[in-house]
Amino acid sequence: MFKNVFGSGFLVRTAHVVLTWIITLILFLYDTELRKQEETGQILQPVLFVLLVLVSVLLYFAVSLMDPGFILSEDSDLQFTLGVTEEQQDMIPPSAKSLRRRRCGHCLLQQPMRSKHCQACQRCVRRYDHHCPWIENCVGERNHRWFVVYLAVQLLVLLWGLHITWTGFSPAPSWPPWLRSNGVLLAVGALLALLALVVLLLLGSHLYLVSMNVTTWEFMSRHRISYLKHCGADDNPFDRGAARNLWGFFCEWGGVAWEQAYFREGNDPV
Numbered sequence: 001m002f003k004n005v006f007g008s009g010f011l012v013r014t015a016h017v018v019l020t021w022i023i024t025l026i027l028f029l030y031d032t033e034l035r036k037q038e039e040t041g042q043i044l045q046p047v048l049f050v051l052l053v054l055v056s057v058l059l060y061f062a063v064s065l066m067d068p069g070f071i072l073s074e075d076s077d078l079q080f081t082l083g084v085t086e087e088q089q090d091m092i093p094p095s096a097k098s099l100r101r102r103r104c105g106h107c108l109l110q111q112p113m114r115s116k117h118c119q120a121c122q123r124c125v126r127r128y129d130h131h132c133p134w135i136e137n138c139v140g141e142r143n144h145r146w147f148v149v150y151l152a153v154q155l156l157v158l159l160w161g162l163h164i165t166w167t168g169f170s171p172a173p174s175w176p177p178w179l180r181s182n183g184v185l186l187a188v189g190a191l192l193a194l195l196a197l198v199v200l201l202l203l204g205s206h207l208y209l210v211s212m213n214v215t216t217w218e219f220m221s222r223h224r225i226s227y228l229k230h231c232g233a234d235d236n237p238f239d240r241g242a243a244r245n246l247w248g249f250f251c252e253w254g255g256v257a258w259e260q261a262y263f264r265e266g267n268d269p270v
Helices: 010-029 033-039 044-065 073-081 086-091 094-101 144-167 175-211 216-220 242-251 258-262
Strands: 116-118 123-125 130-132 137-139
Touching: 010 033, 010 044, 010 144, 010 175, 033 044, 033 144, 044 137, 044 144, 144 175, 144 242, 175 216, 175 242
Parallel strands: none
Antiparallel strands: 116 123, 130 137
C-alpha cells in the first residue's frame, strides 16, 4: 500500500522535512511569541504548534508514499465492467466507448473510467487527478482525500507560523540595524507567506473541483476526454450536487464503479 521511503522522490521528501524543522527551530530560537511562552513556562501553545507541525509532516509522508490507486492486472477487468450492463455499454458514444475499453499503451491493462496513465510514475491510476512534484506521487482515488486534508493542515501551520514570525520582529531606529536584527525572520516570513498563498490556492481549487466531482485532469482536458467531450459545457455525469459530492469524497470509503455512476437515472450519455 505504501512505497519505499528511500525510493523515487527521496531527495524531495528529505528537503521538505528538513526545511520544515529548520523553520520551526528558527521560530523557537528567535525572540518570538513561542520562545517567550516557553521561557515563562506556558508550554501549551508551543506544544500544540510542534504537534501540528508533526501532523503535517506525517500527512505529507502518507500522501507521498501511499498507493494513489494503481491499477493492478488482477483487478482491472473487474473494476472496468463493475455495475454496467451490456445494453448500457452500447449506449455510450463510440468515442467514449473506445476510451473506456482501450488498453493502456504503456501498461497493457484495460483502464476503468476516469483512470489515466501517469508518465512520471509509469503506472495507470484510478480516478487520476494529477501528478504532484511536491509529494513526488500521483493524486488519485486512494490518496486524494488525504491530500486535501494535508493541504488544510499545512495551511494552518503556515498561517500560524507567519503569525509567530510577526511577533518576533524587534524595533530599530533605522532600516540597516532593523534588517540586521530581523533579516532571518523576514526571510522566513516571506517564505511562509509565499507557501501559504500557494497552498491556499491549491486547497481552494481542489475543494471547488471536489464539490463538482471533477478531477484536475478532467477539468483541464475535458475537450480531449471521450466520455466528457460530448457533454455540454456545464454537464457533468458524475455530479450529485455539492453536498453529496463533498460527503462522498470525505466520508465514503472504498472504490466507486464510475461506469455505473455515469448511467445513473436521468443521465443521457448521447
